[in-house]
Amino acid sequence: MADLIHYVKTHAQTFSALPLTDVDGVILAQLAYVDFHALNRHHIHRLADLTDPLLIKDVVRLTWNAAANFNLLLTLQHSPRFRNIRWHDWIKSADLETEKQFCAVTFDLGPSTHYIAYRGTTATLTDWKEDFNMTFMRDIPSQRSALRYYQKQASRHPGTYFLGGHSKGGNLAVFTCLHSRGFLQNQIQRVFSVDGPGTKKPLPAAVQAKVTKFIPQASIIGLLLEPQTGYQVVKSNAFGFRQHDPFTWEVNNASFALLTTTSRFSQLTQQSVSTWLSQLDNATKKEFLDSLFSVLRATHYQDFRDMSANWEISVRLILKALSDTSPQVKHQWRTVTGQLIGTFFSGATETMKPQLKLPEVHLPALPRKKPLTKTK
Known part of the structure; x- marks a missing residue:
């Protein structure tokens, strides 16, 4: 190649x-x-x-x-x-x-x-x-x-x-x-x-x-x-x-x-993310991203490579930062991420519908039964 x-x-x-x-x-x-x-x-x-x-x-x-x-x-x-x-x-x-x-x-x-x-x-x-x-x-x-x-x-x-x-x-x-x-x-x-x-x-x-x-x-x-x-x-x-x-x-x-x-997955992702972003106003996007990156910055690393190389420390600091966030921020996170997950699965369901359609089954005709006759 x-x-x-x-x-x-x-x-x-x-x-x-x-x-x-x-x-x-x-x-x-x-x-x-x-x-x-x-x-x-x-x-x-x-x-x-x-x-x-x-x-x-x-x-x-x-x-x-x-x-x-x-x-x-x-x-x-x-x-x-x-x-x-x-x-x-x-x-x-x-x-x-x-x-x-x-x-x-x-x-x-x-x-x-x-x-x-x-x-x-x-x-x-x-x-x-x-x-x-x-x-x-x-x-x-x-x-x-x-x-x-x-x-x-x-x-x-x-x-x-x-x-x-x-x-x-x-x-x-x-x-x-x-x-x-x-x-x-x-x-x-x-x-x-x-x-x-x-x-x-x-x-x-x-x-x-x-x-x-x-x-x-x-x-x-x-x-x-x-x-x-x-x-x-x-x-x-x-x-x-x-x-x-x-x-x-x-x-x-x-x-x-x-x-x-x-690919089908690429198309699904594009459609889901586009739909999700259209559901959020700019203020919500900004607040969500600001809070997300503030948690990542709590590791004190400015580079994802350093964060990955020290992943045990990073995970511990991220979890602590998550626990310290306000209830309002946690609620916003659940709402925004929940919308994304819901949009993705909704799109996946629509995408899979053509594949899930059951084929028509044609059963052979059953032989007709003879009518019963009374016995004397």
């Missing part, structure tokens, strides 16, 4: 010979997770110069799939197609008070051709909280930062732009295109959303024409807040939530292996 790394090994053409493909767009979006701060400290700004395996191991250490990202960088370094790509204007900002975590980098693919990669969700509590804030906020801080970043780059480095990102990064890329005006939107050639959440409302036709959105067949994240069906379903060799990882997606030459529809 071909994957992202196999694609890099088998496509040696330069970008002038083979323009940016769907797979290129996903690979560059994935690179946003790399620790460019460490690379900048070593004065490395080109993939071909990334030759130290120990440094490569260090800059992918905190990514979701460190082994696959390590192999990807090793392969890109030798690729005639990718090795001369340069990056600049890497930015990373976090603000616990405003619940913002933002990161972006610009790649130069050729003269006046740029790709802005927005980083997706990491393992930090702040990142996850900002993601969930999308359900009730008109826009989140990272979305506004993504738009400003593109505006600044387009002013400094005029030319054609591609935007992309995985997970939350895909949402940031689409948001940026959606809210760019005039010349700035005209400069954007394509936008890649790699299993990124939607924008809650249908996109204008002009923006939708530029957006290429990929989701795996068991997608959950990519279908959140997504009112449209203008996405492509990619075949993955993984199971369940692991399909969110693009390294599990199957590649067919310069494209992805596509399916006609998502």
Whole structure:
């Protein structure tokens, strides 16, 4: 089975010979997770110069799939197609008070051709909280930062732009295109959303024409807040939530292996969560999420990895925080989670109805009995 790394090994053409493909767009979006701060400290700004395996191991250490990202960088370094790509204007900002975590980098693919990669969700509590804030906020801080970043780059480095990102990064890329005006939107050639959440409302036709959105067949994240069906379903060799990882997606030459529809479970989850969110007002969503994350922060860990590595301590602190919450909060939790469970099972029942319908049974006709005659 071909994957992202196999694609890099088998496509040696330069970008002038083979323009940016769907797979290129996903690979560059994935690179946003790399620790460019460490690379900048070593004065490395080109993939071909990334030759130290120990440094490569260090800059992918905190990514979701460190082994696959390590192999990807090793392969890109030798690729005639990718090795001369340069990056600049890497930015990373976090603000616990405003619940913002933002990161972006610009790649130069050729003269006046740029790709802005927005980083997706990491393992930090702040990142996850900002993601969930999308359900009730008109826009989140990272979305506004993504738009400003593109505006600044387009002013400094005029030319054609591609935007992309995985997970939350895909949402940031689409948001940026959606809210760019005039010349700035005209400069954007394509936008890649790699299993990124939607924008809650249908996109204008002009923006939708530029957006290429990929989701795996068991997608959950990519279908959140997504009112449209203008996405492509990619075949993955993984199971369940692991399909969110693009390294599990199957590649067919310069494209992805596509399916006609998502899985039944993915459809059920999207429908149930959408229905559930529509039942809650924004104030309830905010209060529920604030109380949920306050319990998680009681562990004093800011990263889910640290929480998992110290799970016994974490569980104990979470249980204590739960017991200390007010009766009003506990009641709200029961109400909100109860609505979600009820909506999910209601949707599951409707989904299963066609499968539970009993087949019609046709019994053979019974022979007619002869009428009884009286005996004398």
